[in-house]
Amino acid sequence: MDTASDSESSMDSPKFEKVSVWDLPDVPQGKLPPHLELQRTRVICGSLAPTNTEKVQYSGAYASMGVDNSVRFEQFRNNFKVDVVRLDEDELEFDMIGIDPSLANAFRRILIAEVPTIAIEKVLIANNTSIIQDEVLAHRLGLIPIKVDPRLFEYMSENDVPNEKNTVVFKLHARCKKGSERLRVLSSELKWLPNGSELILATESQASNSSAKPKTYTSFSCSQDTRPEFSNDPIAPKDADIIVAKLGPGQEIELEAHAVKGMGKTHAKWSPVATAWYRMLPEVVLLRDIEDDEAETLVKKCPVKVFDIEDIGKGKKRATVARPRACTLCRECIREEGWDNNVAVRRVNDHFIFTIESTGALPPEVLFTEAVKILEEKCERVITELS
């Protein structure tokens, strides 16, 4: 009994108190020290080179500091934010906050290379007396964006016959009369043929079987314009004013173009975006007060006018960071010796300013949702392959 109370009292005395290492004042608890937090969340753009460009991904990287670096789904859900900045017919700019670069990049890559569209793949040239060669003409036609929802079509594989579910056929016939001026052939000349090809197969014409319908290069079982999606909205090139060729007097082009569904990784003509890119949000911080003449020089240094001057009374002026979003990270403000002690240019590494420029087949906001769906499908494939 006595010995027990003795030991108890010795435990109580401050001299022998046992404290967990986490309770010591110099060990940060659940919070990283500021310099590590800066490294974790920012890319630092120094005057010589950007540093700290790679994110620390390992979940246990800060375990010794009691910080869990893993992003659990719940946490992601609470932090993730999307903010649309600009949205019009072909362009979308939005902020995506609280996501890892690997995912933002996956979306970007899918947008460029894996979201399908419809583009001209085969060109059957009946007559071309223009100075532009057949293959060049065919290539130019391929690059014309066509306004049609690719989700309504199927891919055409090697052994498939072209039918109404996988092919869109256009006709182009342009002639420049003798004695008239040079003629521009525009993309608006491409006329949609909802019943498929009108060119008769060479073998059929020899047989001259008059009773049956002559066989053409496509085998449509029904007209495409009976589909409700196309009856009110006929398929046509997105832009009517793309110059396809120029014809001199007496020259003529007659051809048929077959468009199929494809992906940007096969050929860039199937890419649904002109560009899809992101940049990390720039952060410009003044490390000390910059006043009067120095403030004037700082404002002059910046080519995109990130800085402004405010009056702080008594005829004194101070530089402020007015438009950090405009910063292109040119680092002109810290190029001169010593200025990197005044200004810090950084990027927030989980805040992406994402821009999508659609070529016109689908609106940009639909393209992004399609891209996310494609990434989901990829995951699903991995899961089914594993089980």
Place this chain on the structure above:
Amino acid sequence: MEHGSFEDQSKATFSLTDEDHTLANAIRFTLNQDPRVTFCGYSIPHPSDARVNIKVQTTGDPAREVLNDSSQDLMLICEHVRGTFDQAVLKFKTGKGLSTMDIKK
């Protein structure tokens, strides 16, 4: 396709065909977020074959299960991104619709 051993299932290499950095880098991220993973990485053995190898080493759980969970995590993240994005677009469209509407007094 999985390359591993029956005795020790905690490490394995998974070879995915027709995939590239797009999926592999995203999965590497979700794998790294899993505390059960001690090491993971991916490589594309040759640029002209469409294939990636993802190597996973865990603290003891079967690597196959951990990869499965990570893929599931990635899918959940995608679903959430899609939902949030659609909401943001809708909010923008309705907000803009109101501001650009020509209201005559």
